[in-house]
Amino acid sequence: MICDWYITALFLLILQAISWSNGLSMDYYAFSCPSAESMVMNTVFQALNKDPTLAAGLLRMHFHDCFIQGCDGSVLIDSTKDNTAEKDSPANLSLRGFEIIDDAKNLLEDWCPGMVSCADILAMAARDSVFFAGGPAYDIPTGRKDGRRSRIEDTINLPQPSFNASSLIRIFGQHGFSAQEMVVLSGGHTLGVARCSSFKNRLSQFDPTHQQDPSLDPSFAKFLSQKCLAGDNTAVAFDASPNIFDNNYFNTIQRGAGLLFSDQALFNSPMIRGLVNLYSMDRALFSFDFQQALVKMGLLDVKEDDEGEIRLNCHRIN
Ligand SMILES: *[C@@H]1O[C@H](CO)[C@@H](O)[C@H](O)[C@H]1NC(C)=O
Ligand SMILES: *[C@@H]1O[C@H](CO)[C@@H](O)[C@H](O)[C@H]1NC(C)=O
Numbered sequence: 001m002i003c004d005w006y007i008t009a010l011f012l013l014i015l016q017a018i019s020w021s022n023g024l025s026m027d028y029y030a031f032s033c034p035s036a037e038s039m040v041m042n043t044v045f046q047a048l049n050k051d052p053t054l055a056a057g058l059l060r061m062h063f064h065d066c067f068i069q070g071c072d073g074s075v076l077i078d079s080t081k082d083n084t085a086e087k088d089s090p091a092n093l094s095l096r097g098f099e100i101i102d103d104a105k106n107l108l109e110d111w112c113p114g115m116v117s118c119a120d121i122l123a124m125a126a127r128d129s130v131f132f133a134g135g136p137a138y139d140i141p142t143g144r145k146d147g148r149r150s151r152i153e154d155t156i157n158l159p160q161p162s163f164n165a166s167s168l169i170r171i172f173g174q175h176g177f178s179a180q181e182m183v184v185l186s187g188g189h190t191l192g193v194a195r196c197s198s199f200k201n202r203l204s205q206f207d208p209t210h211q212q213d214p215s216l217d218p219s220f221a222k223f224l225s226q227k228c229l230a231g232d233n234t235a236v237a238f239d240a241s242p243n244i245f246d247n248n249y250f251n252t253i254q255r256g257a258g259l260l261f262s263d264q265a266l267f268n269s270p271m272i273r274g275l276v277n278l279y280s281m282d283r284a285l286f287s288f289d290f291q292q293a294l295v296k297m298g299l300l301d302v303k304e305d306d307e308g309e310i311r312l313n314c315h316r317i318n
Pocket of ligand 2: 164165166167
């Protein structure tokens with residue numbers, strides 16, 4: 001039995017190694033900057049000790065980075081006189097933790113100048129955030145190059161809070177993810193908050209032209225209506241433990257208390273409701289599947305050597 005399992009794991013590992021054809025590898029910095037991973041981890045842990053809510057920000061930032069133009073650090077680039085960058089799209093509301101990436105980058109530039117890409121720092125920081133919050137610990141391949149394009153208009157390709165299950169399946173499918181992987185990655189909402197601006201259209205109080213979203217549990221709707229009286233920027237947690245990486249998110253949507261329409265849509269879809277039920281019962285399975293899906297996400301459209309660079313300052317193209 002154990003032997004079978006071991007051989008399967010080994011086989012999967014070999015398959016993965018083959019699929020990293022973009023110059024990525026495990027321990028990519030083993031010779032060029034051996035402390036790269038521990039320096040990023042220390043920087044991230046120090047920051048999260050002060051403010052654990054930043055874990056969600058870093059995870060979200062990595063997701064946003066990878067979904068737009070691949071994992072190339074494009075989300076970190078500042079707008080210039082001639083270009084409005086991804087960062088300044090309305091979808092940037094929950095992006096937080098840029099200063100952590102800067103701190104890690106500054107440290108790395110002191111120790112191994114010009115070696116470690118911003119895209120890798122972000123990928124490592126997201127991984128470390130998940131672990132800090134009580135999620136799985138795992139290795140990721142590194143060696144990503146930083147991209148040279150960051151345009152606000154590209155962010156229309158991000159999943160929207162108003163998406164139903166079919167739209168979610170479609171947009172994740174465009175990036176090579178199965179419906180199950182989409183559900184697992186949505187589970188990243190076990191961390192963090194959303195602003196009233198992204199869900200108040202579900203409440204009849206704020207949008208009298210629509211009826212209240214019938215998929216919303218009535219007492220939860222009342223709670224949200226109260227909260228959002230304070231304004232569009234009011235933050236509400238996705239689940240009761242927004243700084244802990246657990247499977248509470250799935251229990252929450254089972255109860256009709258999914259914060260975004262796109263959260264509740266998972267449970268409302270007969271096609272994928274079973275997966276929600278599965279992960280709500282098995283935290284370890286969710287952790288494991290999340291880790292696999294995040295490694296896969298971290299490989300999206302990774303730049304080949306000549307398509308990218310090692311940015312010296314994560315805010316600017318060299
Ligand atoms: C998000 O975009 C707005 C403008 O749309 C900008 O003022 C704000 O600084 C951006 N936030 C971040 C975190 O970059
Ligand atoms: C999901 O949303 C899309 C786009 O808005 C729409 O065309 C489709 O009919 C919706 N599907 C369901 C099952 O409601």
